[in-house]
Amino acid sequence: MTFQVDTHRMGVNIASPAGASLAGLTHVALSVYQANSEVYGQGEPAGSLYIVEFGCVRVGRFTSDGRRYVVGFCFAGDVFGWESDVVHDFFAEAVEISGIRAVRPGRANDAPAKLLPLMLKSLRRFEQHLIVLRGTRVDERLAAFLCQLSERQDGESLVQLPMPRSDIGDYLGVSLETVSRILRRFKDRGIIRTPDTHSVEILDWQRLQNLCSA
Amino acid sequence: MTFQVDTHRMGVNIASPAGASLAGLTHVALSVYQANSEVYGQGEPAGSLYIVEFGCVRVGRFTSDGRRYVVGFCFAGDVFGWESDVVHDFFAEAVEISGIRAVRPGRANDAPAKLLPLMLKSLRRFEQHLIVLRGTRVDERLAAFLCQLSERQDGESLVQLPMPRSDIGDYLGVSLETVSRILRRFKDRGIIRTPDTHSVEILDWQRLQNLCSA
DNA sequence: ACTGCAAATTGACCAAAGTCAAGGGTGGCT
DNA sequence: AGCCACCCTTGACTTTGGTCAATTTGCAGT
Numbered sequence: 207m208t209f210q211v212d213t214h215r216m217g218v219n220i221a222s223p224a225g226a227s228l229a230g231l232t233h234v235a236l237s238v239y240q241a242n243s244e245v246y247g248q249g250e251p252a253g254s255l256y257i258v259e260f261g262c263v264r265v266g267r268f269t270s271d272g273r274r275y276v277v278g279f280c281f282a283g284d285v286f287g288w289e290s291d292v293v294h295d296f297f298a299e300a301v302e303i304s305g306i307r308a309v310r311p312g313r314a315n316d317a318p319a320k321l322l323p324l325m326l327k328s329l330r331r332f333e334q335h336l337i338v339l340r341g342t343r344v345d346e347r348l349a350a351f352l353c354q355l356s357e358r359q360d361g362e363s364l365v366q367l368p369m370p371r372s373d374i375g376d377y378l379g380v381s382l383e384t385v386s387r388i389l390r391r392f393k394d395r396g397i398i399r400t401p402d403t404h405s406v407e408i409l410d411w412q413r414l415q416n417l418c419s420a
Numbered sequence: 421m422t423f424q425v426d427t428h429r430m431g432v433n434i435a436s437p438a439g440a441s442l443a444g445l446t447h448v449a450l451s452v453y454q455a456n457s458e459v460y461g462q463g464e465p466a467g468s469l470y471i472v473e474f475g476c477v478r479v480g481r482f483t484s485d486g487r488r489y490v491v492g493f494c495f496a497g498d499v500f501g502w503e504s505d506v507v508h509d510f511f512a513e514a515v516e517i518s519g520i521r522a523v524r525p526g527r528a529n530d531a532p533a534k535l536l537p538l539m540l541k542s543l544r545r546f547e548q549h550l551i552v553l554r555g556t557r558v559d560e561r562l563a564a565f566l567c568q569l570s571e572r573q574d575g576e577s578l579v580q581l582p583m584p585r586s587d588i589g590d591y592l593g594v595s596l597e598t599v600s601r602i603l604r605r606f607k608d609r610g611i612i613r614t615p616d617t618h619s620v621e622i623l624d625w626q627r628l629q630n631l632c633s634a
Numbered sequence: 635a636c637t638g639c640a641a642a643t644t645g646a647c648c649a650a651a652g653t654c655a656a657g658g659g660t661g662g663c664t
Numbered sequence: 665a666g667c668c669a670c671c672c673t674t675g676a677c678t679t680t681g682g683t684c685a686a687t688t689t690g691c692a693g694t
Contacts, residue, residue, distance in 0.1 A: 267551075271633040275554045277547070288543055318532035325539055329502055332546040333491070337481075339553045340489045340593050342682080344651070371672065379554050381652055386673055403660085403672070419485040556652080558681070585642065595682055600643055617642065617690075 234307045239300035246287075248297040254308045255287040255324075261304020262368045265289060266376065267296045276377040278331055279369065281358055285324045302368045339379055341418070347378045348388045349417035352398070352406060363408045364401075448521045453514035460501075462511040468522045469501040469538075475518020476582045479503060480590065481510045490591040492545055493583060495572055499538045516582045553593055555632070561592045562602045563631035566612070566620060577622045578615075 236259060239245060245256060248268060256263075258280045265286050266276040277296065280286045289296045300306075311317045334354055341347040351374070356365045367374070375382040389406075392398045397414055399407040408414055450473060453459060459470060462482060470477075472494045479500050480490040491510065494500045503510045514520075525531045548568055555561040565588070570579045581588070589596040603620070606612045611628055613621040622628055 269633045273633075277550055288540070289547055318536045322532045322535060322539070325536070325543070326502070329539070329543060329546065332543065332550065333503060336491055336546065336549060336553070339550065342593060370670090379556060382671090383653085383673080384651060387651090390673080419483050419487075584640095596641090597643080597683085598681060601681090604643075 234309055236305055236307050239304050239306060241300060241302045243300050245298040245300065245306060246294050248294055250294050252287070252292060252294045254310050255285055255321075256298070257285050257307045257309060258282050259305035259307060261306075262301040263298055263304055263306065264301050264369060264373055264377075265296050265298045274376050275379070276373055278335060279373075279377070284331070285328055288325065288328055301373065335377075344378065344380050344384055345388050345391065346417055346419065347380065348374075348385065348392075349414050351378060352408065353414060353418055356408060363411075365406045365408065367404050367406060448523055450519055450521050453518050453520060455514060455516045457514050459512035459514065459520060460508050462508055464508050466501070466506060466508045468524050469499055469535075470512070471499050471521045471523060472496050473519035473521060475520075476515040477512055477518055477520065478515050478583060478587055478591075479510050479512045488590050489593070490587055492549060493587075493591070498545070499542055502539060502542055515587065549591075558592070558594050558598055559602050559605065560631055560633065561594065562588075562599065562606075563628050565592060566622065567628060567632055570622060577625075579620045579622065581618050581620060 239261070245263060246252070260282050263280040263284075263286060264276050265278045265280065266274055268274050277289065278286070279301070286298060311321060338347050338350040338354065341350055352365060355367070356362060359365055371382040371385045374380075375385045378385070389398070389400065392414075393400060395413070397408070397410045397417075399409055401407060453475070459477060460466070474496050477494040477498075477500060478490050479492045479494065480488055482488050491503065492500070493515070500512060525535060552561050552564040552568065555564055566579060569581070570576060573579060585596040585599045588594075589599045592599070603612070603614065606628075607614060609627070611622070611624045611631075613623055615621060
């Protein structure tokens with residue numbers, strides 16, 4: 207369930223996190239997606255890039271045997287949709303209510319020049335994910351995940367986790383029960399505090415960083 | 421220990437796997453690296469891209485606690501070096517004797533246009549790695565690794581594994597002993613055959629694919 | 635062919651995480 | 665307010681894979 211917002215009526219939003227880098231690329235329309243609604247489905251025809259204005263999007267994939275995995279979470283300013291051929295190899299869904307612009311790169315000469323830095327940023331996200339996934343122990347992965355989320359949320363100690371535990375598990379390659387258990391262990395050790403299920407306050411940066419050892 | 425080869429003396433090698441896509445980018449020099457020699461080190465100043473002409477390169481990283489992990493293997497035609505900021509966050513080493521061209525993207529207008537497709541290919545490699553790492557069980561990861569290697573080697577059933585078991589382990593996030601054990605299990609089940617330590621013949625594609633379930 | 639070293643295999647044991655299952659909280663809907 | 669559905673937490677048991685250690689294999693150099 208999505209509805210269109212007329213871009214012209216909104217004017218050029220300089221404050222928008224992605225506005226600058228996307229300016230002049232092409233037809234940019236903002237859609238607002240409700241929680242758990244689909245941006246695109248695995249197998250659908252592709253062609254656009256998407257940039258998150260607000261909210262959170264999970265990009266993932268179903269394996270042939272029905273398991274699901276999440277390759278990334280995108281927050282305000284993040285671009286997704288590269289991970290696609292002629293058809294989408296992945297799906298993208300809003301985690302919470304989210305605003306997303308669809309971008310169709312034009313044939314203009316300078317399009318590649320504008321796309322390159324965006325792509326580099328996406329590449330960095332992939333790298334980060336690799337680092338997270340590579341941690342042998344799950345507590346390392348979760349620690350790295352929390353650190354990176356905090357980093358992407360301006361280094362705040364109070365980290366928002368809009369996604370359910372199952373998403374985190376599917377992102378880290380871990381069962382959702384284990385996510386819950388590790389969080390408990392962190393709490394017991396005084397490393398974090400969980401004011402509510404969807405936010406984590408980092409109390410002891412030092413020990414959390416040590417756990418990552420990336 | 422590396423030595424320079426004069427590019428002009430070699431002429432334009434149309435048959436070179438990367439020649440076409442790199443033509444006109446900039447100063448391209450071919451260096452030949454002996455097995456286990458360093459292309460660049462973690463922490464060194466960066467600035468170039470590299471393209472493999474022949475051989476195999478591992479790109480990796482040391483964690484602060486001394487463990488090593490491998491983020492990718494590059495074969496003929498693959499580009500690496502994106503994974504770097506002003507200094508290299510990663511190291512790159514030749515696995516076996518390898519020919520590598522260093523490329524300094526110029527300021528030319530069309531440089532981004534040439535780089536974009538190369539980068540997209542690198543992005544795909546990252547995706548593939550993510551898929552491999554995501555497999556919960558190790559036999560899935562190894563199966564996926566073998567399938568992807570075969571794919572990158574023209575779909576041959578006889579797959580070359582120039583890298584040692586420790587590299588494979590560090591790539592899959594698994595101990596080298598486990599790599600060895602899983603290979604044995606595959607052999608016992610008649611899925612593969614290992615004519616020698618550095619090559620694997622895939623005997624039963626069907627069951628190997630089923631194991632990946634990517 | 636012989637020696638010596640590095641890489642690979644294999645085994646025994648142990649710790650970590652998955653699975654299955656039961657219970658508890660929370661927010662949305664009527 | 666009350667009900668229901670979904671998500672999260674926690675526990676018991678089982679499987680998987682890591683670690684340490686002992687061989688074995690394969691290869692380079694003489």
